[in-house]
Amino acid sequence: MAHFIDRRLNAKGKSTVNRQRFLRRYKQQIKKAVSDAVTNRSVTDVDSGEQISIPSKNITEPVFHHGAGGDRERVHPGNDQFTRGDRIERPPGGGAGGAGQGQASNSGEGEDDFVFTISKDEYLDLLFDDLALPNLQRNSLDKLVEFKTFRAGVTTDGVPANIHIVRSLRQSLARRTALTSGKKKTLAELEKQLAALLDTPGSSAEQIQALEAEIAELKRRIDAVPFIDTFDLRYNAFTQRPVPTSKAVMFCLMDVSGSMDQATKDMAKRFYILLYLFLTRTYKSLDVVFIRHHTQAKEVDEHEFFYSQETGGTIVSSALRLMHEIQAERYPANEWNIYAAQASDGDNWADDSPQCRELMDKKILPVCRYYTYIEITNRAHQTLWREYEALAKVNPHFALQHIRSVEDIYPVFRELFKKQAA
Numbered sequence: 464m465a466h467f468i469d470r471r472l473n474a475k476g477k478s479t480v481n482r483q484r485f486l487r488r489y490k491q492q493i494k495k496a497v498s499d500a501v502t503n504r505s506v507t508d509v510d511s512g513e514q515i516s517i518p519s520k521n522i523t524e525p526v527f528h529h530g531a532g533g534d535r536e537r538v539h540p541g542n543d544q545f546t547r548g549d550r551i552e553r554p555p556g557g558g559a560g561g562a563g564q565g566q567a568s569n570s571g572e573g574e575d576d577f578v579f580t581i582s583k584d585e586y587l588d589l590l591f592d593d594l595a596l597p598n599l600q601r602n603s604l605d606k607l608v609e610f611k612t613f614r615a616g617v618t619t620d621g622v623p624a625n626i627h628i629v630r631s632l633r634q635s636l637a638r639r640t641a642l643t644s645g646k647k648k649t650l651a652e653l654e655k656q657l658a659a660l661l662d663t664p665g666s667s668a669e670q671i672q673a674l675e676a677e678i679a680e681l682k683r684r685i686d687a688v689p690f691i692d693t694f695d696l697r698y699n700a701f702t703q704r705p706v707p708t709s710k711a712v713m714f715c716l717m718d719v720s721g722s723m724d725q726a727t728k729d730m731a732k733r734f735y736i737l738l739y740l741f742l743t744r745t746y747k748s749l750d751v752v753f754i755r756h757h758t759q760a761k762e763v764d765e766h767e768f769f770y771s772q773e774t775g776g777t778i779v780s781s782a783l784r785l786m787h788e789i790q791a792e793r794y795p796a797n798e799w800n801i802y803a804a805q806a807s808d809g810d811n812w813a814d815d816s817p818q819c820r821e822l823m824d825k826k827i828l829p830v831c832r833y834y835t836y837i838e839i840t841n842r843a844h845q846t847l848w849r850e851y852e853a854l855a856k857v858n859p860h861f862a863l864q865h866i867r868s869v870e871d872i873y874p875v876f877r878e879l880f881k882k883q884a885a
Contacts (some may be wrong), residue, residue, distance in 0.1 A: 611703065611704060612701050612702070612703055613701065613702055613703070613704055614699065614700070614701060615700040615701055615702040616700050617630050617697045617698060617699060617700055618697070618698050618699075618700040619696070619697065619698070620698065621698025621699070621700070622698070625698045625699045625700075625701075626696060626697070626698055626699075627697045627698060627699050630697035631691065631695050631696050631697045632691070632695075634694075634695040634696075634697060635690065635691040635692070635695040638692065638694065638695055639688055639690070642688050643685050643688055646681050646684060646685050647685065649681060650678060650681045650682065650685070653674055653677055653678050653681065654678060656674060657671065657674045657675065657678065660674065710749075710750075710798065710799050710800065711742060711749050711750070711799060711800040711801070711802060712749070712750040712751070712752060712790075712794045712799050712800070712801055712802070713738065713739065713742055713749060713750070713751050713752070713802045713803070713804065714752045714754065714786050714789075714790070714801070714802070714803040714804070715735050715751065715752065715753050715754065715768065715803075715804055715806075716754045716755075716756070716782045716783075716786060716803065716804070716805040716806070717731055717753075717754075717755055717756075717768065717805070717806045717807070718755075718756060718757070718777055718779070718806070718807040718808060718810070719755045719756065719757055720756075720757040720758075720776060720777040720810065721757075722777070722808050722810045723807075723808055725770075727808055727839045727840075728769055728770070729769075729869075730839050730866060730868075730869055730872060731769075731806035731837070731839060732769050733869065733872050734804070734806065734837055734866070734872050734875075734876060735804060735806070737872070737873070737876050738802075738804055738835075738876070739751065741876075742802065750794070751765075752786075752789060753765055753767075753768035754768075754782050754785055754786055754789075755767070755768050755782075756777070756778070756779065756781050756782035756785075757776065757777055757778070758776055758777070758778045758781065759778070759781050760781040760782040760784070760785040761785075762785065762789065776810075776812060777807075777810045777811050777812065778811070778812055778815050779807065779811045779815060779816070779819050779847060780815050780818040780819050780822055782805075783819055783822040783823065783826075783827060784822065786803065786827065787822065787826045787827055790827075790830060796830040800832050801830055801831050801832055802831065802832055802833050802834075803827070803831055803833075803834045803835070804834075804835045804836075804837070805834075805835070805836045805837070806836075806837050806839060807836075807837075807838060807839070807847065808838065808839055808840045809838045809840050809842065809844060809845040809847055809848055810845060810847075811845060811846065811847040813846050816845075816846040816847045816849075816850045817850065819847060819850060819851075820850040820851070820853070820854060823851070823854055823861070824854060824858075828854070828858050828860070828861055831860065831861075832860065833860050833861075833862070834860065834861045834862070835861075835862050835863070835864070835879050836851055836861075836862070836863040836864075837863070837864050837865075837866050837875065838863070838864075838865050838866070839866045839867075840865075840867075841867055844865075848863070851863050862879050864878060864879060
């Protein structure tokens, strides 16, 4: 039997190659487990990892083994209890005689489901697999405020933290060699002469003392050359270059009137967070603008957007006008990829819905890459839905979906951003 041992370096305590092979092999089971888990997670940890449980029967592997071979004869016990057509009674419940599909036993040796943990990146890859941004274009490739640091050789000036030790020692060695090589050669000759005088009987004591004094002076001068000098120091040099990147802005519009309770806002928040995570995987620079509205619209921060409660009616056109003003002032359409998501329970003044359609058709949809509208309600659709539905028929980058419960959020999200056919 041959044994193959994979000795490639992996992360500590992990087998990267085997892990990736496992994720590829059981991708469908893992994707189903992720889809089931996302509806039960808190919005605050939607971008963390996940513990995945796979039934053991789904990860069984085929096994090859050697049989006995040859012709064999075997006598099987006969059937003395049943005849053709008999109905078999259900076994009694409890212990090993249960009617379930598990592998429990009265000896406590049943087989549990296989549970393992996937990382944040693996979780998001599976969560957003087969999804794409419709009408994806890269408008801006000149984000000048974003730079990346690159190595740029060495320099003679810098801070101690950037000292290039090898180059500094090499420069020190070159300097010491240049300053002391001549003296060391002279020292070697003088020491040879001194040794010859000491071995010669009758040599002059004055001559020996003069040579010793000269040798001592040369050694002092050689030792006086410092091991390293400020002149030798070399530092790592770095330079910053602008990195091409795309810029995108996501407008989040939500009704906060009295008809929008906190449960409805929580469902909208889950949808917005999924959209934000999805966009950040495509764009490095992503701005988020929160606009809440009742009869008047206002740009707010995230906390006020999700948790403020207002009373009174609803005028959706006020939010659309404010979005258009902010976009025209801060996010030019030729430089930014503009996305928008609107959440509402469908309530709006009847005479305001035609104004919303006109604003969307003439000012907002022409500059948006993609606009999504989700209506969170169990009631019949109102006038706003009907106006938007007419726009969606002639604008392929405008989509609307209906959400009734938390379980609908992720399927609706996938439906809005599923990859289109080539």
